[in-house]
Amino acid sequence: MHSNNxxxxxxxxxxxxxxxxxxxxxxxxxxxxxxxxxxxxxSGCGKTTMLRILAGLETQDKGSILYNGKDVxxxxxxxxxxxxVFQNYALWPHMSVYENVAFGLVESKTPKKEIVARVNQxxxxxxxxxxxxxxxxxxxxxxxxxxxxxxxxxxxxxxxxLDEPLSNLDAKLRSEMREEIEALHKNTDITFIYVTHxxxxxxxxxxxxxxxxxGKICAIGTPSALYHRPPSLFCATFLGxxxxxxxxxxxxxxxxxxxxxxxxxxxxxxxGNTPTIGTSVNCIIRPENIRIDGAGDNSAQAIILSSRMTGxxxxxxxxxxxxxxRAVMLNEYGSNPAAGTMVTAVFKATDTIVVTS
Amino acid sequence: MSxxxxxxxxxxxxxxxxxxxxxxxxxxxxxxxxxxxNGFTVFYFKALxxxxxxxxxxxxxxFIAVMVTIGCVIVALPPAWLVARxxxxxxxxxxxxxLVPLILPPFVGAVGMKILFARSGSLSTLLMHMGIVSGxxxxxxxxxxxxxxxxxxxxxxxxxxxxxxxxxxxxxPSLEEAAGNLGASPWRVFKRISLPLAGPGLFGGIVLVFIWxxxxxxxxxxxxxxxxxxxxIYDSVSEVGTNPMGYAQVTLVLIISALGFWVSKYxxxxxxxxxxxxxLSVSTKEKALSLPGMLATYTLFGIVLFVATLPHISVILVxxxxxxxxTVLPEEFTLAFFGRALSxxxxxxxxxxxxxxSICAATLDVFMGFxxxxxxxxxxxxxxxxxxxxxMLPLAVPGIVIAFGxxxxxxxxxxxxxxxxxxxPMLLLIASYSIRRxxxxxxxxxxxxQQVSSAYEDAAANLGATPLRIIRRITLPLVAxxxxxxxxxxxxxxxxxxxxxIILAQTxxxxxxxxxxxALMDILENGVNVAAALGVWAMALLGAAMLWASCLLxxxxxxxxxxx
Ligand SMILES: Nc1ncnc2c1ncn2[C@@H]1O[C@H](COP(=O)(O)OP(=O)(O)OP(=O)(O)O)[C@@H](O)[C@H]1O
Ligand SMILES: [Mg+2]
Numbered sequence: 047m048h049s050n051n052x053x054x055x056x057x058x059x060x061x062x063x064x065x066x067x068x069x070x071x072x073x074x075x076x077x078x079x080x081x082x083x084x085x086x087x088x089s090g091c092g093k094t095t096m097l098r099i100l101a102g103l104e105t106q107d108k109g110s111i112l113y114n115g116k117d118v119x120x121x122x123x124x125x126x127x128x129x130x131v132f133q134n135y136a137l138w139p140h141m142s143v144y145e146n147v148a149f150g151l152v153e154s155k156t157p158k159k160e161i162v163a164r165v166n167q168x169x170x171x172x173x174x175x176x177x178x179x180x181x182x183x184x185x186x187x188x189x190x191x192x193x194x195x196x197x198x199x200x201x202x203x204x205x206x207x208l209d210e211p212l213s214n215l216d217a218k219l220r221s222e223m224r225e226e227i228e229a230l231h232k233n234t235d236i237t238f239i240y241v242t243h244x245x246x247x248x249x250x251x252x253x254x255x256x257x258x259x260x261g262k263i264c265a266i267g268t269p270s271a272l273y274h275r276p277p278s279l280f281c282a283t284f285l286g287x288x289x290x291x292x293x294x295x296x297x298x299x300x301x302x303x304x305x306x307x308x309x310x311x312x313x314x315x316x317x318g319n320t321p322t323i324g325t326s327v328n329c330i331i332r333p334e335n336i337r338i339d340g341a342g343d344n345s346a347q348a349i350i351l352s353s354r355m356t357g358x359x360x361x362x363x364x365x366x367x368x369x370x371x372r373a374v375m376l377n378e379y380g381s382n383p384a385a386g387t388m389v390t391a392v393f394k395a396t397d398t399i400v401v402t403s
Numbered sequence: 404m405s406x407x408x409x410x411x412x413x414x415x416x417x418x419x420x421x422x423x424x425x426x427x428x429x430x431x432x433x434x435x436x437x438x439x440x441n442g443f444t445v446f447y448f449k450a451l452x453x454x455x456x457x458x459x460x461x462x463x464x465x466f467i468a469v470m471v472t473i474g475c476v477i478v479a480l481p482p483a484w485l486v487a488r489x490x491x492x493x494x495x496x497x498x499x500x501x502l503v504p505l506i507l508p509p510f511v512g513a514v515g516m517k518i519l520f521a522r523s524g525s526l527s528t529l530l531m532h533m534g535i536v537s538g539x540x541x542x543x544x545x546x547x548x549x550x551x552x553x554x555x556x557x558x559x560x561x562x563x564x565x566x567x568x569x570x571x572x573x574x575x576p577s578l579e580e581a582a583g584n585l586g587a588s589p590w591r592v593f594k595r596i597s598l599p600l601a602g603p604g605l606f607g608g609i610v611l612v613f614i615w616x617x618x619x620x621x622x623x624x625x626x627x628x629x630x631x632x633x634x635x636i637y638d639s640v641s642e643v644g645t646n647p648m649g650y651a652q653v654t655l656v657l658i659i660s661a662l663g664f665w666v667s668k669y670x671x672x673x674x675x676x677x678x679x680x681x682x683l684s685v686s687t688k689e690k691a692l693s694l695p696g697m698l699a700t701y702t703l704f705g706i707v708l709f710v711a712t713l714p715h716i717s718v719i720l721v722x723x724x725x726x727x728x729x730t731v732l733p734e735e736f737t738l739a740f741f742g743r744a745l746s747x748x749x750x751x752x753x754x755x756x757x758x759x760x761s762i763c764a765a766t767l768d769v770f771m772g773f774x775x776x777x778x779x780x781x782x783x784x785x786x787x788x789x790x791x792x793x794x795m796l797p798l799a800v801p802g803i804v805i806a807f808g809x810x811x812x813x814x815x816x817x818x819x820x821x822x823x824x825x826x827x828p829m830l831l832l833i834a835s836y837s838i839r840r841x842x843x844x845x846x847x848x849x850x851x852x853q854q855v856s857s858a859y860e861d862a863a864a865n866l867g868a869t870p871l872r873i874i875r876r877i878t879l880p881l882v883a884x885x886x887x888x889x890x891x892x893x894x895x896x897x898x899x900x901x902x903x904x905i906i907l908a909q910t911x912x913x914x915x916x917x918x919x920x921x922a923l924m925d926i927l928e929n930g931v932n933v934a935a936a937l938g939v940w941a942m943a944l945l946g947a948a949m950l951w952a953s954c955l956l957x958x959x960x961x962x963x964x965x966x967x
Binding site for chain 2 (some may be wrong): 101103122124125126127128134138139140149150154155197198201
């Protein structure tokens with residue numbers, strides 16, 4: 047339920063250094079109430095640091111954080127009301143599962159009866175009903191992870207900060223929990239800020255996402271926009287697979303660009319600033335947008351280097367005059383081309399994006 | 404009131420206490436050492452380092468300290484590892500027995516040992532009976548250094564043992580399993596994983612033992628070995644008005660101890676901060692022993708415990724033995740001395756005084772120790788490290804120095820008040836007991852805090868716990884083992900405090916137990932026996948306290964570190 051569009055959390059020009067390491071550099075984004083917002087980036091890019099600053103556990107060097115329009119600089123961690131699912135769990139080893147989950151409710155002086163009911167409900171929610179008496183070290187990694195999740199959700203918070211909450215679960219549990227989070231997201235007003243380095247998680251769950259690299263945000267948008275219209279080479283290659291062809295801009299016509307690349311002239315689209323003629327750019331084509339039949343705006347003669355069936359799809363490596371293109375196509379029994387076959391690689395101009403950085 | 408402000412308040416209160424009861428008396432001592440009637444002078448220091456006699460004494464003291472430290476590591480390491488990593492029947496009891504050496508003042512133990520190893524003592528007689536030697540041998544006269552080192556090792560190794568067990572118990576066993584899994588033999592795992600991870604605890608313990616044995620006064624004094632620095636300081640205390648050499652010696656002790664402390668801090672600092680993280684493994688850390696392993700284990704503990712309790716045995720023999728001369732054991736036994744040791748007014752008051760003083764001191768220490776360690780490790784206020792350094796200072800300050808500083812300082816400035824030891828020494832005794840034990844408790848809690856990942860506290864803050872609630876619900880329970888270990892040590896050693904008790908308590912009404920024992924040795928015909936009997940009572944009391952604490956600790960440990 048996205049009841050309104052007011053921004054629940056606003057992050058303004060946050061910077062943070064640890065000694066000589068710049069963990070965060072001028073981070074800006076805002077998340078609206080009830081939104082499921084992702085921070086996606088490779089290991090060490092500063093995701094955890096950003097979450098800790100949001101939770102008040104770390105103090106930024108510069109910038110400010112607004113919850114509901116109010117600056118929270120003066121709010122100590124225990125008053126921020128944004129429970130966090132810690133990457134390293136931080137389950138208290140001297141408390142049982144029940145006590146761990148009840149912790150926050152006890153702190154907020156919730157009546158005892160209500161605590162029992164809510165803790166049990168939360169445990170049920172994460173499939174741990176009846177395990178309340180166990181100690182954390184009697185749980186598997188995945189179970190511990192779910193306790194941390196329950197510990198945060200039981201608070202009925204306005205915001206939950208999730209730091210790689212599914213990283214330690216098996217594939218089945220992971221998809222179950224993903225659905226659980228999706229359901230929570232649909233049925234409640236909770237704002238989620240979800241940190242991960244798993245692009246599938248981000249692409250499948252996010253309302254919007256911010257991609258981070260080296261302490262900076264390099265793109266913000268919906269999964270679909272970032273996937274189909276990546277603003278940079280990093281963004282394109284980190285999010286899904288991409289063929290990148292280096293080229294020089296020959297001409298710009300409307301929103302079309304003609305570039306000269308190793309496999310010939312290519313027609314592509316661009317976003318944002320018009321590319322300057324003569325500059326060096328990259329043309330991005332997703333593997334699933336390359337076909338080996340029919341006609342299109344761009345085409346090139348290619349030899350199939352290898353053909354690998356991976357279940358629903360087949361991945362082809364195409365050699366075009368020494369440039370390797372990766373193509374992915376749906377399987378159809380008996381119709382997959384063998385290695386060594388000459389084919390024509392075809393792709394549309396609207397599937398080809400020029401990025402300048 | 405912000406958390407920062409509260410931290411500063413706490414900081415100020417503790418700094419004030421340490422300033423008044425540690426720095427001021429020390430400053431008094433320094434002033435006497437470095438200033439004479441003509442102003443500043445280094446004359447006494449020059450005299451100190453150019454006198455071959457003094458240099459010999461310093462060298463001997465250092466030698467003793469090094470040997471005692473090595474001895475303690477050798478004695479404490481195997482039992483600590485076994486207790487932390489293996490299960491065997493009777494483990495809890497054996498583990499508790501390891502603390503027995505702590506419950507006897509070394510000077511009382513030394514009295515018993517003197518009788519065992521004297522010319523006319525048990526060992527000589529035994530060896531003569533067996534025909535191994537032809538005449539009586541004065542063991543302690545022949546090998547006084549060996550005697551001192553062995554005696555101190557027997558008394559001090561439990562400190563290292565406690566530290567090691569606490570440190571080993573805090574290591575996530577999956578780290579060790581991972582190493583074993585990658586092909587390391589148990590010994591290699593111990594050497595490459597457990598030992599480095601136990602680093603802070605081990606180094607903490609080693610410095611304690613080193614500095615303690617370096618400044619130990621009672622043992623060499625009773626053995627009559629006067630050529631060590633602490634005894635020479637003690638000797639110069641009696642002529643303190645006329646000869647400032649003692650103050651120069653104290654200053655030197657201070658420098659050497661500080662150096663040892665700094666080196667160890669540097670080494671353990673380089674190892675980095677060892678924290679156990681939240682991902683707890685399912686494994687239990689304690690494995691059962693095989694039968695030969697069990698036999699070896701019992702033999703090891705048997706030998707260690709027998710040797711370590713020799714002083715106790717000898718004291719017990721003295722307390723219930725009549726006529727003991729050139730025989731292996733006393734010729735006659737009696738329980739009369741035990742009754743006398745309790746029926747005298749002197750001893751009754753002394754027992755009560757000691758209990759009261761030690762409980763007060765231990766309580767004060769737990770509060771100050773936790774506050775200091777917490778300010779230093781967790782809060783980010785600047786002065787935290789300063790306070791930590793200040794709290795470590797007493798390691799380098801022998802009891803006599805503090806006591807003498809108190810006497811000089813407070814008697815003069817606050818005559819006939821509760822700060823005047825001649826009027827009523829109780830307050831100053833509590834202050835000196837707690838200050839003398841403060842470093843141990845700070846060390847113990849410090850090590851515990853360092854091994855508890857701050858992520859636990861972050862998680863609590865994140866779920867709405869105020870800083871005070873976090874301390875109560877998360878930090879304190881997680882360092883409870885270390886806290887309790889520290890409190891027990893503090894209580895026990897306060898009961899056994901010798902030097903400051905003897906100097907500060909000057910009327911019988913205020914005698915603590917150690918001073919009563921000391922006094923008994925002189926005043927009665929069978930004084931030594933009654934004194935020994937009182938020592939035995941004190942031992943029993945302390946033993947019970949320790950047993951109880953150790954049971955509590957075992958349960959707490961069970962709750963915290965494995966399935967309960
Ligand atoms: N307390 C700290 N002291 C020093 N450097 C730190 C500290 N915390 C983080 N860093 C550094 O800041 C950078 C960002 O760290 P952060 O933990 O935010 O990364 P991350 O994106 O969460 O990585 P991962 O996906 O591996 O968890 C890293 O280079 C890290 O080494
Ligand atoms: Mg992280």
